[in-house]
Amino acid sequence: MSHKIYPESGVELTPFLAKNYDTVLNAASFGLYSGFIKKSIRQMSIKPVDHILDLGCGTGRNAALMATDLSEEGEITGMDLSGDMEKQFNRKFRNDPRMRFIRQRADVPFDLNEQFDKILISFVIHGFPHEVRLKVLENVARHLKPGGEFFILDFAEFKMNEMPAFHRFVFKTIECPYAFDFVERDWKQILSNYSLDDFEESLYMKKYVRLLKAVKKKKKR
Numbered sequence: 001m002s003h004k005i006y007p008e009s010g011v012e013l014t015p016f017l018a019k020n021y022d023t024v025l026n027a028a029s030f031g032l033y034s035g036f037i038k039k040s041i042r043q044m045s046i047k048p049v050d051h052i053l054d055l056g057c058g059t060g061r062n063a064a065l066m067a068t069d070l071s072e073e074g075e076i077t078g079m080d081l082s083g084d085m086e087k088q089f090n091r092k093f094r095n096d097p098r099m100r101f102i103r104q105r106a107d108v109p110f111d112l113n114e115q116f117d118k119i120l121i122s123f124v125i126h127g128f129p130h131e132v133r134l135k136v137l138e139n140v141a142r143h144l145k146p147g148g149e150f151f152i153l154d155f156a157e158f159k160m161n162e163m164p165a166f167h168r169f170v171f172k173t174i175e176c177p178y179a180f181d182f183v184e185r186d187w188k189q190i191l192s193n194y195s196l197d198d199f200e201e202s203l204y205m206k207k208y209v210r211l212l213k214a215v216k217k218k219k220k221r
Contacts (some may be wrong), residue, residue, distance in 0.1 A: 005107075006129060030032035035128060036204040037122075040153050040211040041065040043202050049073045050117040053143055055106045055136070056080055056124030060089040060099070066120075067098060074089070074098055077112070081105050107132045115145040122153040126182035128176075133182075134190075141194040146218040151198055155183045156203055167208070187212060 048071035057078030093099035
């Protein structure tokens with residue numbers, strides 16, 4: 001990406017970072033990223049026939065983990081804006097008919113003419129201004145089946161001024177200002193405005209990272 005749509009965002013990647021994304025994440029997390037990603041995917045309780053939308057799918061690293069639980073009837077749709085991510089995703093799954101990639105921004109209205117059993121957004125939504133995050137949630141609500149499950153794998157809720165000094169220094173050094181706002185918001189309350197409830201959460205990385213699950217309400221008969 002030659003320029004950023006949101007100037008202060010940390011999730012819009014340069015071409016170099018896009019091509020080397022998985023390697024950079026492993027290094028930046030001191031090797032911990034792979035472990036908690038595997039744990040979080042297990043806690044999604046993926047069913048063999050699930051149809052899953054992976055927003056901001058990147059290279060398909062998470063999709064590959066999710067696919068191990070799918071049968072031939074299951075399907076994963078990966079969505080990302082980056083052409084470099086598209087190439088890596090399609091190369092990784094070129095022989096797997098269950099996997100498809102759509103090059104599309106998640107922060108503008110779109111319609112895939114399908115609703116999904118599960119939607120995952122992993123370390124993407126914190127990198128947007130808040131009014132843009134709400135547009136992402138509108139897309140989620142439109143594409144999630146009643147009774148379907150939405151998962152946000154991202155930073156947990158915490159007060160930055162209560163972090164140990166070293167952790168606060170690292171967080172403020174590596175993250176963008178949008179993330180500082182993200183961690184101090186009540187995401188269960190926000191999601192409830194989109195007919196999402198029945199929340200469950202799992203915490204990682206000294207409770208600074210969270211997998212937050214929400215279920216879309218079924219329509220009353």
